[in-house]
Every structure is written in structure tokens, then in C-alpha cells.
Amino acid sequence: MAQRIEVNQKVLSENDRLAADIRSQLKARGISAFNLVSSPGSGKTSLLERTLQQLSGELNIALIAGDVHTENDANRLIRAGGARVRALETGGSCHLDARMISRVLPELDLDGVDILFIENVGNLVCPSGFDLGEDMKIVLLSTTEGDDKPLKYPAMFRRSSVLVINKTDLLGTSDFELSTVKRNARSINPYLKIFETSCRTGDGLSAWFGWLKSFVGKPVEPAPAV
Numbered sequence: 001m002a003q004r005i006e007v008n009q010k011v012l013s014e015n016d017r018l019a020a021d022i023r024s025q026l027k028a029r030g031i032s033a034f035n036l037v038s039s040p041g042s043g044k045t046s047l048l049e050r051t052l053q054q055l056s057g058e059l060n061i062a063l064i065a066g067d068v069h070t071e072n073d074a075n076r077l078i079r080a081g082g083a084r085v086r087a088l089e090t091g092g093s094c095h096l097d098a099r100m101i102s103r104v105l106p107e108l109d110l111d112g113v114d115i116l117f118i119e120n121v122g123n124l125v126c127p128s129g130f131d132l133g134e135d136m137k138i139v140l141l142s143t144t145e146g147d148d149k150p151l152k153y154p155a156m157f158r159r160s161s162v163l164v165i166n167k168t169d170l171l172g173t174s175d176f177e178l179s180t181v182k183r184n185a186r187s188i189n190p191y192l193k194i195f196e197t198s199c200r201t202g203d204g205l206s207a208w209f210g211w212l213k214s215f216v217g218k219p220v221e222p223a224p225a226v
């Protein structure tokens with residue numbers, strides 16, 4: 001057991017070293033980087049599709065689309081207007097790590113890029129433990145999931161700076177309560193910035209777009225540690 005812990009620590013410190021290197025490369029280029037995490041099916045790809053459709057005329061967006069298998073999401077994002085989309089198939093791993101990002105990053109044209117999105121593998125557990133060199137983790141939670149998810153997966157909500165509550169068009173069709181999920185999330189991380197969106201109807205997306213545009217030409221302010 002003791003040996004296993006030691007190995008994990010070694011893997012993590014190697015990851016942290018690579019993540020720090022990625023972060024400094026991105027900072028040198030003035031790029032804000034966001035790592036999108038959630039369980040499968042919360043709407044990460046849909047939110048990114050909407051974002052590309054709305055903002056790709058105004059912002060230069062690069063995107064790494066992680067999935068265990070298939071390049072389906074990357075292809076959706078390319079169709080949405082993402083000229084700089086790179087698929088990252090993990091081939092079995094249930095999370096992205098900094099080594100994978102450092103391998104594909106040189107293949108992306110980062111000239112003039114304002115924002116880099118990394119769509120992580122759908123999984124609310126271990127992606128929380130891997131720094132990818134991002135400025136912020138953004139966690140999505142959809143109204144078709146339980147409103148107690150922040151209490152069940154606290155590490156993810158503690159390490160994220162932003163919570164996007166998606167599929168608000170489906171509110172009222174289940175026992176999911178918006179006030180309950182927000183209370184639970186803020187009990188884990190009082191600093192979470194919260195957006196309420198429906199990628200299907202477009203409700204709430206203008207606040208999200210406005211927030212993203214605020215990063216152009218301005219470095220991300222680090223969130224307070226919880």
C-alpha cells in the first residue's frame with residue numbers, strides 16, 4: 001500500500017512539472033486555458049459547439065477534444081466552425097493528463113489564439129486530480145443529474161472555478177432543484193462562479209459568451225484556493 005502511494009505521488013509530480021511547462025507556454029502567448037470537466041452527457045461538447053458558433057468570428061479559439069474512444073466530438077466541433085480543433089483519443093484512460101496535452105499541443109496552431117478549451121473525458125472523479133496547465137477548471141452539471149452531485153464529488157467542485165448548470169430547459173421534469181444544487185456547490189466551494197444555461201434553447205448563453213470575451217487581452221485572475 002505504501003509503495004502504491006509513492007508511485008502515485010511520482011506520477012503526479014511528473015504531471016505537475018509538465019503542466020507547469022504547458023502553463024508557461026500558454027501564458028507567454030497570452031492564451032487563457034479552460035479545462036472542461038463533467039460526467040458524460042452533461043453538455044461539454046454542446047456548450048463548445050454553441051461557443052464556436054457564436055464567438056469564432058470574434059475570438060480565436062483552439063480546442064483539444066478528449067475522449068476515451070472516437071473522434072466524434074472533435075468532428076462535431078470542427079463542423080461548428082472550429083478551425084483549430086485537435087482530437088485526443090486516450091485509448092482507455094478515463095482522464096486527460098499533462099503528458100497527453102504536451103504531446104498534441106505542438107500540433108495546434110496557437111498563433112493569435114485567445115482561448116484554449118480542453119474538453120476532458122466525461123468523468124467526475126479523476127480528472128479533478130490532473131493539472132493540464134489550464135487557468136481554470138470549469139465543471140458542468142446538467143439538470144438530468146442529481147442535485148447532490150457536488151456533495152458526492154467534492155474534489156471536482158473544489159478544484160473548479162466555474163460551474164455551468166446546463167439543460168435548464170428540462171427543469172421541472174425531475175426532482176432536480178436549482179436552489180439545492182447551488183447551495184450544495186457553494187457549500188463545497190463558495191467562490192464558484194455559476195452560469196445557468198440551456199445549450200438547446202440558448203437560454204443563459206449570452207452571460208457565458210460575455211464572460212469568455214472578458215479574457216481577451218487580459219490574463220485570467222487566479223481563483224482563491226479553497
Ligand code: MG
Pocket residue numbers: 044045073119
Ligand atoms: Mg463530449
Ligand code: ZN
Pocket residue numbers: 093094095123126127
Ligand atoms: Zn481517470
